[in-house]
Amino acid sequence: MLTAALAIAHRWKGRLFSSVIDQGSFSAVNFLLTIIYASSLRLDDFGSYVLVWTVSLFIEGIAVSLIVDSMPAIASRYGRHGRRRIDASALWLVLLFGGVTSLLLLVTLPVVEVIAPGLVVPLACLALVNPLQRLHLFLRRLCYIRDRQGVTATASIAYGATCLLGAVGLVLSGTLSVPAAILLWGVGAAVASSVILLNGVARFRAVGVASTVWLGRRLWQSGRWLVGAAIIFWFINWGVFPLIAAFGGLEAAGVVRALQNLFTPIVQFNAALNLTILPRLADKVAMQGLSVARSFAFYGTLAFTGIVAIYSAIILLNSGTILAIYRKPEILQATRLLWPLAIAMMLEAARQGAAMALLTLTRTRIAFFSRMIGGLVFLGSVFLLTQALGFEGVLWANVAAQFVGAILIIAAAVAIRDTSDENRPEAERASVLVRVLNK
Numbered sequence: 247m248l249t250a251a252l253a254i255a256h257r258w259k260g261r262l263f264s265s266v267i268d269q270g271s272f273s274a275v276n277f278l279l280t281i282i283y284a285s286s287l288r289l290d291d292f293g294s295y296v297l298v299w300t301v302s303l304f305i306e307g308i309a310v311s312l313i314v315d316s317m318p319a320i321a322s323r324y325g326r327h328g329r330r331r332i333d334a335s336a337l338w339l340v341l342l343f344g345g346v347t348s349l350l351l352l353v354t355l356p357v358v359e360v361i362a363p364g365l366v367v368p369l370a371c372l373a374l375v376n377p378l379q380r381l382h383l384f385l386r387r388l389c390y391i392r393d394r395q396g397v398t399a400t401a402s403i404a405y406g407a408t409c410l411l412g413a414v415g416l417v418l419s420g421t422l423s424v425p426a427a428i429l430l431w432g433v434g435a436a437v438a439s440s441v442i443l444l445n446g447v448a449r450f451r452a453v454g455v456a457s458t459v460w461l462g463r464r465l466w467q468s469g470r471w472l473v474g475a476a477i478i479f480w481f482i483n484w485g486v487f488p489l490i491a492a493f494g495g496l497e498a499a500g501v502v503r504a505l506q507n508l509f510t511p512i513v514q515f516n517a518a519l520n521l522t523i524l525p526r527l528a529d530k531v532a533m534q535g536l537s538v539a540r541s542f543a544f545y546g547t548l549a550f551t552g553i554v555a556i557y558s559a560i561i562l563l564n565s566g567t568i569l570a571i572y573r574k575p576e577i578l579q580a581t582r583l584l585w586p587l588a589i590a591m592m593l594e595a596a597r598q599g600a601a602m603a604l605l606t607l608t609r610t611r612i613a614f615f616s617r618m619i620g621g622l623v624f625l626g627s628v629f630l631l632t633q634a635l636g637f638e639g640v641l642w643a644n645v646a647a648q649f650v651g652a653i654l655i656i657a658a659a660v661a662i663r664d665t666s667d668e669n670r671p672e673a674e675r676a677s678v679l680v681r682v683l684n685k
Contacts, residue, residue, distance in 0.1 A: 264395035268386070269518030271402035273511045275409050275434075279427075280507040282413050284500065285573050286422055293496030295424045296503040298368045300484040302379065302431070305347045307480045309380050311472035313340060313465055314387045315605060333388060333448045335461040340384045344377030351376065371425045375432025382435035385442040391525045397445045405438035471614040478617035482624045482647045483594070486640050489628065494637030497576065502641070504577045505584055508568060509591050512557040516550055516595060524602055531606040539603040543659035546599020554595040558588035586641035593648035600659030612658040620651035 284292050313336065351373040359366050382405075389398035412430045416422040443449065491499040530538050561568065565581045572578070601613060624647035631639030 264399040265390070265518040265522040266515070267399040268395065268402045269514040270511075271399070271406045273514030275406040276514070277507060277510045278410060279413055280504065280510070281571055282417065283422075283427060284504045284507075284577070285571075286417050287424070289497040289500045289574065289576060290495070291424055292503070293491060293498075293500035294364055294368060295427060296487050296499050297365060297491060297496075298372055298424070298428060299503075300480075300487050301351075301369065302372055302376070303484045304477075304480045305376060306379070306383060307476035308347075308473055309340070309343055309383060311476040312470075313343065314384055315472060332461055334450070336384065336388075336465075337381075337448060337450055339462055339465070340380055341377060344380035347380075348373040348376045368424045368428055371428040375429060375435065378432045378435040378439065382439045382442075385439055385448060389442060389447050390522060392447060394445070394447050395522065397442055397447055400445075401438040401441040404441050405434045408437045409434040471611045475613040475617040478614075478621040481621055482617070482644055482651075483590075486644055489640045490637045493632055493640065498637050501577050501580050502583060502587075502637075504572055504574075505569075505580060506587055508561050508584070509558070509587060512554055513591065516553060516598060519550070520598065520602060524605070527602060528606040531603075536607070539607055540659070543600040543603035543656070546602060547596055547656060547659075548599075550595040550598040551592060554592045558592060562588060583638060583641060586638075586645050590641070590644050590648045593645065593652045597652040597655040600656045603659050604655070609658075612655060616651045616654035616658070619654060620647040623647045623650045 283295055287295065351369055355366055355369060358369060382401075386398050386401070389395060389401075409430055412433060413422070413427070416426055416430070487499045487503065490502055527538070527542060562584055565584055566578070569578050569581065597616075604612060624643050627643030627646045628640055631642050633639070635642065
């Protein structure tokens with residue numbers, strides 16, 4: 247038993263190391279870019295940048311729920327030949343999604359020009375780079391599904407170098423602006439995607455319409471509830487920035503984003519664990535059943551929450567020193583806002599292990615309902631708290647919503663029970679794809 251455990255540890259050491267490099271690179275890039283832009287742009291311009299960033303996260307959340315998060319559970323059920331077809335079909339679906347969402351962005355621009363004319367050009371730039379962002383996001387996750395974490399680590403380093411060198415170049419040349427910063431996202435995504443494609447993780451190839459339609463339906467069946475949950479998640483977490491801008495102005499939104507940036511490293515570290523563990527967990531649950539999912543829900547919740555709690559304590563105890571990196575007194579004077587941000591981060595981490603366990607069983611409806619109830623709590627709390635606390639009330643409303651959502655998702659994982667779908671033979675489910683691919 248000890249020999250087997252050591253063999254597993256050795257096999258996972260490389261994967262986890264590459265995952266940490268991947269997420270660490272992204273974390274460092276996001277962290278450093280936020281510092282560069284927050285310290286180099288005017289606070290209101292930085293606030294505009296933050297609002298466009300939240301729109302990008304909204305699109306990303308839908309893509310992750312509909313395509314990226316649903317892929318491991320679907321792909322784990324089929325052989326190597328079937329997986330290649332699934333990968334190729336998914337690439338075309340990702341590009342279709344990117345094109346449609348960019349078109350929707352362009353359609354909204356006349357309305358934006360009336361409400362916030364300063365955001366028209368930045369949003370047009372986002373529409374341009376959005377398909378590249380969606381492709382990069384999918385290829386990163388595919389590397390994890392295919393055990394090619396080393397490739398995505400290399401791609402992330404390339405992405406980070408491109409974005410950071412580009413940002414420094416913009417600052418030194420005096421050409422830094424919100425549109426330029428957004429276009430830089432697309433350049434970085436194109437470079438990183440090229441690295442992954444050149445390493446053969448996936449490639450564009452002709453696939454049958456039947457295969458693509460089949461995969462689209464399976465992704466929708468698995469992810470449709472997650473899409474609703476993602477929209478509500480965005481509203482509770484990232485939608486706070488438009489609300490903060492509404493109650494406190496663009497400068498307040500910029501200040502809060504600068505503070506939230508301090509938690510980016512630990513969020514990305516937990517994401518690295520999630521990306522590494524989820525495909526393997528899906529395989530084990532498919533083979534060994536519900537007991538694995540229940541056990542992971544418990545221990546995963548403890549692990550993810552504990553990691554964020556320790557990190558948050560370090561930030562809170564050293565906030566004055568750390569915030570000096572922004573060189574703006576408005577940010578230094580807002581240390582009290584770190585408390586609701588830290589608590590919300592811990593509550594979001596608390597639901598992560600349980601959510602992963604439920605996802606491996608494709609039980610995603612509870613994710614939607616937990617977010618929906620949390621969203622209702624958020625709305626009610628915003629209405630009450632902003633009257634007394636101003637824009638700070640939005641942050642504490644987020645804490646209330648996170649608390650309710652975490653309790654619901656953890657309770658659902660603890661109460662996992664068998665269903666007829668888990669008793670359905672895997673061969674029967676796999677035969678559906680085989681019949682489609684043979685057409």
